[in-house]
Structure formats: structure tokens, C-alpha cells
Amino acid sequence: MLKFDIIKQKDLMRVGVIHTPHGDIQTPAFVGAATRASVKAITHTQMRELGSQAILANTYHLILAPGPDLIERGGGFAEWTSWHGPSFTDSGGFQMLSLTDAKIDHDGVTFKSHYNGDKIRMNPEISMQAQWKIGADIHMAFDQAIDSTDKDLVAKAMKRTHDWLPRNIKEHQRLAAEAKANGKPEQFLYAVVQGGLFEDLRRESAELMATQPVDGYGIGSLYTTETPETANIIKLTNEILPNDKPRHLLGMGSEPRDLFIGAMYGCDTFDCVAPTRQARNGALYTPNGRINIKNAKYREMYAPIDPDCDCYCCKNYNASYLHHLYKVDEITGKTLASIHNERFVVRVVDQIRQSILDDTFEEYMHDFMAKYYKA
């Protein structure tokens, strides 16, 4: 079993430590999205320096290239990538939603590779086997992600996820026993709750998940707290899930508000591609809201983007220079901005953690929100 200590708790909100074979994760924590085993534009060293505790890679993408067998032969995820800290893999379930070429059936999914058109078959067993070969510490069960307000469709995706869960668990347990026999490090499994934005479906899903022999939970198919029901769905889900296991809010964090709400309602880890993607596209987070570094007003701003930011970018470079790097499309600009955004969200979540310990969460959230969302 994955060891998870809760250090302090208030209602659903808690501070804890997830103990993985590759180190501890102090929670709540923001996990960097490293889909193809790289946090885009940022080196592992830079990730460590900006305070990232863990990264999350994607099974589907690593099946496409370079293949789980190669990574296994290369010594597994930590050894092969040189990211020696805690790691997660997502199952590939999200790609059923994000890729239009996915054909879903009762057993699994057939994807068409965007590299060469090859058919890529995935199902719970294949995902589990691939994740064990890749060798991240924490795996996600193969589920069906969906983004719909059509209750029938959402219920169908949930049902499918539920049907697949025992297969995920069985295969995971088989591989775990095999690994143990071979003296290999432990790897852990999170089940993923579905049910969209429907209270009854979420409840049904969470109640089922709660009884399963898994190490923790992913909460899937939620996207933004701009949808008002989302906060309530997170809350009611975590009220049902067992308190003593960690919960990962899958893919949410394109707005800092998402992180506050997630933590407030009992989520322990987060991942989102937004900080790095938005950075590459010129949108940078500051305490006073998001800015676009490409805007003409930064042409001659000789101060850092955020003078109070402790990131490598803000400590060393001014906005005018960064603006220039974007206007001429120099890749270093994207690296600097990605470091800044990633540091921003990592720090926000770290401060959420500290504020929970200090009993100042509400004030911190209030102050942050007032500044960030003042407009």
C-alpha cells in the first residue's frame, strides 16, 4: 500500500505526505505535466530548482514513442529520464477525449497514431502493463474521460470506467506480485472517479471507488471551476472517498482558483498542462492576474514580469527582454516563461499547504483571489 500520512486536517482540506519509492511528496502539491516524459521547455534540473516535487507522464504518448519496452530496458522512468523524484503516469484514458481518432468499445480503445497512422490498441490490461514497464511510482487506472453535459453519455462513460476498474486492479495486482518476486520497486494504482457534473453519478462512482483495493484516487473529467457545479462535485466526491488515501485532481489548474478550490475540498495533488502551454503562448501568471508578454506595452518595461517573484526568470530577466524573445521567437523565451508559470503554480500550492498549517488558508485564498481576479 502507498503510504500517505495526514499531518493536519480541517474539514476536507488537509496537509499530508505521500511516500513514494522515489521520495516524498508534501501535499497539497502541484505535479508538472510531462506528457512525453518532459515538462515542455524545462529541464529536470530547472524543475527541481523551481520546487516541483513530482511529474506526470502519459502512457499513450509513451506507447507511441519510444515504447514502454525501451523505457524498461533503459532502467525505467526515473533512470531513463533522470527524473529521480516521484512520478505519475496517466493511463491514456484522457486521449479518448482529446484525440478525435479514438474508437471506443466495451473492451477498450483503438487509437490511430498521429505519427504514422498505426492502430494503437489500449485497454485496462495494456495500460497497466505499459505503466508498469514505464515504471512511474503512481499509475492511473484506465478510464474513459468525457466532457459532456449529456447525462446518458456521461453515465455510459462512467459505466465503462466502472466495468474496466476490476480489470485494471487485477492486472495491476498480477504485475505487482511479479515485480515483488523479481525484487523490483513497488508501483501504485489510483482508481479514477467519473460521473461528469451530475451529483448522483459522481456519488455512485465515488461510492464504488471507495470500496476498491487501490492506493488512491484520481478525480477525472472535471475541467474548470468556471463551471459553478465543479466545486460542489469535488466536495461531494471527496466526502465519499476514504479520507486516508491521497486524491489527485486530474488536469485541473488552468486557473489558480481551481487549485484553491481543489485543496479546500480535499484534493492532495494536481496536474495541468496550462502553466507550460500558456507560457509557450505568451500568457504569464502574476499575482495581479494573467498577462500577455507579447503585448506592445511590455516592449520597454525594464522591470521583471513580477518583481516579487522568486523564479529564475524574474530574478534575472526583465519584461522587455522576454517580450523581445517572444517577438523574434527565440526558444529561450519559452523556457523562461515556462519556468515562471510552473514556479507560480507550484508556489501557490506550496503556500496553500503552508496556510493550512498556519490556519490562514481562508485569508490567503481571499487575498490571492482579490488581487488575481480583481477585474
Add this chain to the structure above:
RNA sequence: GCUGGGAUAGCGAAGUGGUCAAACGCAUCAGACUGUAAAUCUGCCGGCUUCGGCCUUCGUAGGUUCGACUCCUACUCCCAGCA
């Protein structure tokens, strides 16, 4: 000097008598961004606008025509070849 080619919005470049404020690309200006097919996508991009339109443009000056960026004349400038 001669011969030929050419001058279109910030740049490049379509358009060869009406459907042209003028394709397309770039640049500009702005917006978006979910468990990443995203260093991507969208909008704007002559002036004014109550967003329905109105006005001024296609080197310059004339002309032909109901009508010209498109045809004619002259001029200016550019390019290539020849002297």
C-alpha cells in the same frame, strides 16, 4: 541612350473593364489555451461608424468609358539586357 519588364494596403504578392477596401502569406494589434497531436488556434488588420453601412485608395497627371487597379497618353522611379 535604346529595348524589354515593372510600380497594388507596413512588407511580399494576386487581381487585367463592373461581383475590389482589394485574394493569399508575413508583420502589426489583441484574444484564447483542461489528465498536451498545442513553440498552437482565433479575431483584427485604409479612414469613419449608431457595425447597417458611409468615405478615400491600387506610382503621378490627364484621357477613353455608363463604369478603370484593369484600356490610352505623358511624366517619375525601379529592374534586366544592349550600347
